[in-house]
Amino acid sequence: MSLDTPVSRRLLSEEVFHRLRDSIVRGELAPGEKVKDGELAERLGLSRTPVREALARLADIGLVEAKPGVYTRITTLNRRDVEKTLAVLRSLDQLAVETAVPVMTEQDLRHMRQANRDFEQAVAANDTDAALAADDRFHAVPIAAADNPVLSRIVERLHPQIHRILYRKFSTLLGGRNTIEHHARLVEVCAGGDARAAAELSGQHWSELGGHINQLFDTNQFTDDALA
Template identity: 90%
Template sequence: MSLDSPVSRRLLSDEVFQRLRDSIVRGELDPGEKVKDGELAERLGLSRTPVREALARLADIGLVEAKPGVYTRITTLNRRDVEKTLAVLRSLDQLAVETAVPLMTEQNLGQMRAANRDFERAVAANDTSAALEADDRFHAVPITVADNPVLSRIIEQLHPQIHRILYRKFSTLLGGRNTIEHHEQLITVCATGDSRAAADLSGQHWSELGGHINRLFDTNQLADTAG
């Protein structure tokens, strides 16, 4: 949904938060871009209150940064911050996988297979949004099965920080056969019930992703400013 589409009166703060978050992920609001609650409120046809609430929540998850009385802006893409976020996500995802594997059913494995088929179709169609949505559904299966609300909440908060890089550089980071094959390998290992091996495989994938992102910073394909 476009940032400029009218917002319903129901759950305004949540809807504004989701709209702004998605606009940041898709790059409609650029890293370092200054934003004003009054201008955003006017674009959305709202009062400033839900917009301010949404911006505060975005600041809490690291997508917006503010210097009171000076600026509110979209957080820059900073190598050091990205590395820290990836390290936390890698550990949390490994914990989710290791916890989930002994509890997985054939239905859960089927959900992962279906998500990977959707991912493969989206990659073939060069549909970044659909591919990331399918990738999220794939990884959401072990997170859901692990049934740890704290873990789920933290992963949900951190994902958008990486998604905005994936959205910009999808073909470089996730668009090849290697991600599809990684998904297939993870399903196979999960099906054996070897939780440690599955967690190790998941960690390896996150480490590879981190290496790819570092190369993008090295070749100046991503901003690297401390702000």
């Protein structure tokens, strides 16, 4: 949904938060871009209050930064911050997988396989939005099976920071056969009940992703000019 589509007043700050978050992920609100609550409120057809609330939440998860009285802007893509976020997500995903495998059901495995089929179809269609949504559904299965609300909340807060990069460089980072094949291998290891092996396989995938992202930083593909 476009950022300029008016928001129903009953949805208010929750909908504004999701709308702004998605606009940042897609690059409609670019890294380093200054934003004003009044201008955003006008675009969304709302008062400033829900916009301010949404911007505060976005600051909490690292998508917006503010210097009171000076600026509010979209955070830039910083290698150090990305590396730290990836390290945490890798550890959390490994914890989720290792915890989930002993209690995963056949339905869980079916959901993972279906999500991977959806992911493969989205990659073939070069549909970044659908591919990222399918990838999220795939990884959400073990997170839900792990039944750890704290883990779930932290992952939900961190994912948008990585999605900003995945969205811009999807074909480089996730668009190849390697991710589809990784998903398929992970499902089979989970089905076999080897929790430690499944967690190690998940960690390897995150490490590979981190390596690819570092290469993009090395070649200056996240500079303002490259993202324009």
